[in-house]
Amino acid sequence: MSTVIDLIGLELAPYTYSVDQVKIKEFAEAIGDLNPIYFDEAVARQEGYDGIPIPLTFLQVIDMWGGYSFMEKCEILHLNPVKILHGEQGYKFLKPIYARDILTVTGKVADVKIKEGSTGAMNLITLEFEYQNQTGEIVAISTNVTIERH
Template sequence: MILSNAKELIGLEFNPYSFGVEKGKIKELVAAIGDTNPIYSSLEAAQQAGYEGIPVPLTYLQIIDSFGGYGFEEKVEKLKLNPVKILHGEQEYEYLADIHAGDELTVNSKVIKAVTKRGSTGGMDVITTENRYTNQKGELVAIAKGTLVHRH
Protein backbone atom coordinates (compact mmCIF):
# COMPACT_ATOMS: atom_id res chain seq x y z
CA MET A 1 0.00 0.00 0.00
CA ILE A 2 1.36 3.44 -0.96
CA LEU A 3 0.86 6.54 1.17
CA SER A 4 -2.23 8.54 0.19
CA ASN A 5 -1.86 11.53 2.52
CA ALA A 6 1.37 12.42 4.33
CA LYS A 7 -0.48 14.00 7.27
CA GLU A 8 -1.89 10.58 8.21
CA LEU A 9 1.65 9.65 9.34
CA ILE A 10 1.92 12.31 12.06
CA GLY A 11 2.11 10.60 15.44
CA LEU A 12 2.96 7.18 13.97
CA GLU A 13 5.24 5.45 16.47
CA PHE A 14 7.77 2.73 15.78
CA ASN A 15 8.43 -0.05 18.26
CA PRO A 16 11.20 0.95 20.68
CA TYR A 17 14.55 -0.80 20.40
CA SER A 18 17.72 -1.01 22.45
CA PHE A 19 21.33 -0.80 21.35
CA GLY A 20 24.55 -1.30 23.28
CA VAL A 21 27.23 1.28 22.55
CA GLU A 22 30.34 -0.70 21.64
CA LYS A 23 33.93 0.49 21.76
CA GLY A 24 34.61 -1.46 18.56
CA LYS A 25 31.86 0.36 16.64
CA ILE A 26 33.21 3.70 17.85
CA LYS A 27 36.67 2.69 16.64
CA GLU A 28 35.29 1.60 13.23
CA LEU A 29 33.40 4.88 12.77
CA VAL A 30 36.34 7.14 13.63
CA ALA A 31 38.58 5.12 11.31
CA ALA A 32 36.02 5.49 8.51
CA ILE A 33 35.77 9.25 8.96
CA GLY A 34 39.49 9.74 9.57
CA ASP A 35 39.21 11.14 13.11
CA THR A 36 42.43 10.36 14.99
CA ASN A 37 41.45 11.99 18.30
CA PRO A 38 42.66 9.56 21.00
CA ILE A 39 39.55 10.11 23.16
CA TYR A 40 37.77 7.62 20.88
CA SER A 41 40.25 4.81 21.44
CA SER A 42 41.88 5.38 24.82
CA LEU A 43 39.99 5.48 28.13
CA GLU A 44 42.92 7.36 29.67
CA ALA A 45 42.81 10.05 26.95
CA ALA A 46 39.02 10.31 27.27
CA GLN A 47 39.21 10.73 31.05
CA GLN A 48 42.00 13.31 30.74
CA ALA A 49 39.66 15.23 28.40
CA GLY A 50 36.93 15.16 31.07
CA TYR A 51 34.80 12.21 29.93
CA GLU A 52 33.66 9.34 32.17
CA GLY A 53 34.46 6.86 29.44
CA ILE A 54 35.16 6.68 25.73
CA PRO A 55 32.62 9.06 24.13
CA VAL A 56 30.80 8.57 20.86
CA PRO A 57 31.59 10.80 17.88
CA LEU A 58 28.84 13.20 16.86
CA THR A 59 27.37 11.05 14.07
CA TYR A 60 27.34 7.81 16.09
CA LEU A 61 23.56 7.96 16.46
CA GLN A 62 23.36 7.00 12.78
CA ILE A 63 25.12 3.73 13.66
CA ILE A 64 22.47 3.04 16.29
CA ASP A 65 19.67 3.75 13.84
CA SER A 66 21.23 1.71 11.05
CA PHE A 67 22.13 -1.38 13.08
CA GLY A 68 19.66 -1.29 15.96
CA GLY A 69 16.39 -0.07 14.55
CA TYR A 70 14.13 -0.85 11.69
CA GLY A 71 15.78 -1.90 8.44
CA PHE A 72 15.18 0.30 5.40
CA GLU A 73 12.58 -2.05 3.92
CA GLU A 74 10.66 -2.33 7.21
CA LYS A 75 10.66 1.44 7.70
CA VAL A 76 9.41 2.32 4.22
CA GLU A 77 6.73 -0.36 4.49
CA LYS A 78 5.50 1.07 7.79
CA LEU A 79 5.56 4.58 6.29
CA LYS A 80 3.77 3.32 3.13
CA LEU A 81 6.44 4.79 0.84
CA ASN A 82 7.79 3.64 -2.51
CA PRO A 83 11.45 2.85 -1.73
CA VAL A 84 12.78 3.91 -5.15
CA LYS A 85 11.35 7.41 -4.71
CA ILE A 86 12.97 8.31 -1.38
CA LEU A 87 15.71 10.86 -0.78
CA HIS A 88 17.39 11.60 2.53
CA GLY A 89 16.62 15.26 3.08
CA GLU A 90 18.17 16.29 6.38
CA GLN A 91 19.55 14.99 9.67
CA GLU A 92 20.16 16.78 12.95
CA TYR A 93 21.42 15.65 16.35
CA GLU A 94 20.95 17.24 19.74
CA TYR A 95 23.11 15.83 22.53
CA LEU A 96 21.75 16.42 26.02
CA ALA A 97 24.38 14.36 27.88
CA ASP A 98 27.50 12.36 27.06
CA ILE A 99 27.12 8.88 25.57
CA HIS A 100 29.95 6.42 26.27
CA ALA A 101 31.09 2.96 25.25
CA GLY A 102 29.23 0.51 27.47
CA ASP A 103 25.99 2.51 27.60
CA GLU A 104 22.75 0.76 26.69
CA LEU A 105 20.40 3.09 24.84
CA THR A 106 16.67 2.67 24.27
CA VAL A 107 15.32 4.47 21.23
CA ASN A 108 11.74 5.70 20.84
CA SER A 109 10.88 6.96 17.38
CA LYS A 110 7.86 8.62 15.83
CA VAL A 111 6.78 10.80 12.92
CA ILE A 112 6.53 14.40 14.15
CA LYS A 113 5.88 16.24 10.88
CA ALA A 114 4.58 15.29 7.44
CA VAL A 115 3.53 17.60 4.64
CA THR A 116 2.74 17.20 0.98
CA LYS A 117 4.12 19.80 -1.42
CA ARG A 118 2.86 20.18 -4.96
CA GLY A 119 4.65 21.77 -7.89
CA SER A 120 4.46 22.05 -11.65
CA THR A 121 6.55 18.88 -12.13
CA GLY A 122 4.74 16.77 -9.55
CA GLY A 123 4.85 16.65 -5.82
CA MET A 124 6.59 15.27 -2.80
CA ASP A 125 5.95 14.26 0.79
CA VAL A 126 8.37 15.62 3.37
CA ILE A 127 8.37 13.41 6.46
CA THR A 128 10.29 14.13 9.68
CA THR A 129 10.90 11.48 12.32
CA GLU A 130 12.24 12.07 15.80
CA ASN A 131 14.30 9.55 17.74
CA ARG A 132 14.72 9.97 21.50
CA TYR A 133 17.66 8.11 23.09
CA THR A 134 17.48 7.18 26.77
CA ASN A 135 20.40 5.55 28.59
CA GLN A 136 20.38 2.71 31.12
CA LYS A 137 19.94 5.27 33.93
CA GLY A 138 16.69 6.52 32.39
CA GLU A 139 18.28 9.80 31.26
CA LEU A 140 17.32 11.33 27.91
CA VAL A 141 20.77 11.76 26.33
CA ALA A 142 20.02 12.70 22.73
CA ILE A 143 17.35 13.58 20.19
CA ALA A 144 17.78 13.07 16.45
CA LYS A 145 15.50 14.33 13.70
CA GLY A 146 15.64 12.95 10.19
CA THR A 147 13.77 14.11 7.13
CA LEU A 148 12.83 11.92 4.20
CA VAL A 149 11.62 13.27 0.86
CA HIS A 150 9.24 10.95 -0.99
CA ARG A 151 8.79 12.00 -4.62
CA HIS A 152 5.44 11.42 -6.34
Protein backbone atom coordinates in the same frame (compact mmCIF):
# COMPACT_ATOMS: atom_id res chain seq x y z
CA MET B 1 -8.94 6.35 2.77
CA SER B 2 -5.85 7.37 4.73
CA THR B 3 -3.29 9.85 3.47
CA VAL B 4 0.34 10.51 4.24
CA ILE B 5 -0.80 13.27 6.66
CA ASP B 6 -2.40 10.52 8.77
CA LEU B 7 1.12 9.34 9.64
CA ILE B 8 1.64 12.29 12.02
CA GLY B 9 1.96 10.92 15.55
CA LEU B 10 2.65 7.34 14.44
CA GLU B 11 4.97 5.77 17.01
CA LEU B 12 7.59 3.23 15.99
CA ALA B 13 8.33 0.27 18.24
CA PRO B 14 11.32 1.02 20.50
CA TYR B 15 14.63 -0.79 20.14
CA THR B 16 17.77 -1.06 22.25
CA TYR B 17 21.40 -0.71 21.31
CA SER B 18 24.50 -1.43 23.40
CA VAL B 19 27.15 1.13 22.49
CA ASP B 20 30.23 -0.87 21.57
CA GLN B 21 33.75 0.53 21.91
CA VAL B 22 34.82 -1.38 18.79
CA LYS B 23 32.04 0.26 16.73
CA ILE B 24 33.13 3.68 18.03
CA LYS B 25 36.72 2.95 16.95
CA GLU B 26 35.60 1.65 13.52
CA PHE B 27 33.40 4.69 12.97
CA ALA B 28 36.11 7.17 14.04
CA GLU B 29 38.57 5.50 11.66
CA ALA B 30 36.01 5.49 8.83
CA ILE B 31 35.40 9.24 9.13
CA GLY B 32 39.11 9.97 9.59
CA ASP B 33 38.79 11.27 13.16
CA LEU B 34 41.82 9.84 14.94
CA ASN B 35 41.29 11.76 18.18
CA PRO B 36 42.65 9.43 20.88
CA ILE B 37 39.53 9.92 23.07
CA TYR B 38 37.76 7.47 20.72
CA PHE B 39 40.45 4.80 21.11
CA ASP B 40 41.87 5.00 24.63
CA GLU B 41 39.72 5.27 27.76
CA ALA B 42 42.58 6.66 29.85
CA VAL B 43 43.04 9.53 27.37
CA ALA B 44 39.29 10.16 27.30
CA ARG B 45 39.22 10.37 31.10
CA GLN B 46 42.25 12.72 31.10
CA GLU B 47 40.22 14.95 28.77
CA GLY B 48 37.32 15.05 31.24
CA TYR B 49 35.05 12.30 29.88
CA ASP B 50 33.61 9.49 32.01
CA GLY B 51 34.59 6.94 29.36
CA ILE B 52 35.04 6.69 25.60
CA PRO B 53 32.52 9.10 24.06
CA ILE B 54 30.80 8.67 20.72
CA PRO B 55 31.66 10.89 17.74
CA LEU B 56 28.85 13.35 17.00
CA THR B 57 27.34 11.54 14.01
CA PHE B 58 27.57 8.08 15.63
CA LEU B 59 23.79 8.10 16.12
CA GLN B 60 23.64 6.97 12.47
CA VAL B 61 25.50 3.81 13.48
CA ILE B 62 23.03 3.21 16.29
CA ASP B 63 20.12 3.61 13.88
CA MET B 64 21.74 1.41 11.24
CA TRP B 65 22.76 -1.46 13.53
CA GLY B 66 19.98 -1.28 16.11
CA GLY B 67 17.07 0.36 14.36
CA TYR B 68 14.94 -0.19 11.33
CA SER B 69 16.29 -1.11 7.93
CA PHE B 70 15.46 1.09 4.95
CA MET B 71 12.89 -1.44 3.72
CA GLU B 72 11.30 -1.77 7.18
CA LYS B 73 10.87 2.02 7.37
CA CYS B 74 9.30 2.05 3.90
CA GLU B 75 6.89 -0.69 4.93
CA ILE B 76 5.93 0.96 8.24
CA LEU B 77 5.41 4.36 6.58
CA HIS B 78 3.83 2.93 3.40
CA LEU B 79 6.47 4.53 1.17
CA ASN B 80 7.63 3.51 -2.28
CA PRO B 81 11.34 2.65 -1.80
CA VAL B 82 12.31 3.68 -5.33
CA LYS B 83 10.98 7.20 -4.75
CA ILE B 84 12.77 7.97 -1.48
CA LEU B 85 15.49 10.55 -0.77
CA HIS B 86 17.16 11.46 2.52
CA GLY B 87 16.43 15.16 3.03
CA GLU B 88 17.87 16.45 6.30
CA GLN B 89 19.44 15.16 9.49
CA GLY B 90 19.78 16.94 12.82
CA TYR B 91 21.09 15.99 16.24
CA LYS B 92 20.58 17.48 19.69
CA PHE B 93 22.80 16.08 22.43
CA LEU B 94 21.55 16.50 25.99
CA LYS B 95 24.12 14.34 27.82
CA PRO B 96 27.26 12.47 26.75
CA ILE B 97 26.91 8.97 25.31
CA TYR B 98 29.69 6.52 26.13
CA ALA B 99 30.90 3.07 25.18
CA ARG B 100 28.98 0.47 27.22
CA ASP B 101 25.86 2.63 27.47
CA ILE B 102 22.66 0.76 26.67
CA LEU B 103 20.28 2.99 24.77
CA THR B 104 16.57 2.60 24.27
CA VAL B 105 15.42 4.42 21.16
CA THR B 106 11.85 5.53 20.56
CA GLY B 107 10.66 7.14 17.36
CA LYS B 108 7.63 8.84 15.92
CA VAL B 109 6.45 10.69 12.86
CA ALA B 110 6.66 14.29 14.07
CA ASP B 111 5.42 16.05 10.94
CA VAL B 112 4.38 15.56 7.33
CA LYS B 113 4.31 18.23 4.67
CA ILE B 114 3.27 17.94 1.04
CA LYS B 115 5.12 20.30 -1.29
CA GLU B 116 5.03 20.96 -4.99
CA GLY B 117 8.40 20.83 -6.69
CA SER B 118 9.43 21.51 -10.27
CA THR B 119 8.97 17.81 -11.11
CA GLY B 120 5.80 17.23 -9.08
CA ALA B 121 4.57 16.78 -5.54
CA MET B 122 6.70 15.48 -2.67
CA ASN B 123 5.92 14.19 0.80
CA LEU B 124 8.34 15.47 3.46
CA ILE B 125 8.11 13.14 6.45
CA THR B 126 9.91 14.23 9.63
CA LEU B 127 10.89 11.42 11.99
CA GLU B 128 12.04 12.18 15.52
CA PHE B 129 13.98 9.72 17.67
CA GLU B 130 14.79 9.96 21.39
CA TYR B 131 17.78 8.08 22.81
CA GLN B 132 17.48 7.18 26.49
CA ASN B 133 20.38 5.68 28.44
CA GLN B 134 20.29 2.83 30.94
CA THR B 135 19.54 5.23 33.81
CA GLY B 136 16.46 6.63 32.04
CA GLU B 137 17.99 9.94 30.95
CA ILE B 138 17.23 11.26 27.47
CA VAL B 139 20.74 11.77 26.09
CA ALA B 140 20.00 12.74 22.48
CA ILE B 141 17.27 13.54 20.00
CA SER B 142 17.62 13.14 16.26
CA THR B 143 15.35 14.35 13.52
CA ASN B 144 15.45 13.41 9.89
CA VAL B 145 13.36 14.25 6.88
CA THR B 146 12.52 11.57 4.36
CA ILE B 147 11.38 12.81 0.97
CA GLU B 148 9.04 10.69 -1.11
CA ARG B 149 8.52 11.85 -4.68
CA HIS B 150 5.08 11.27 -6.18
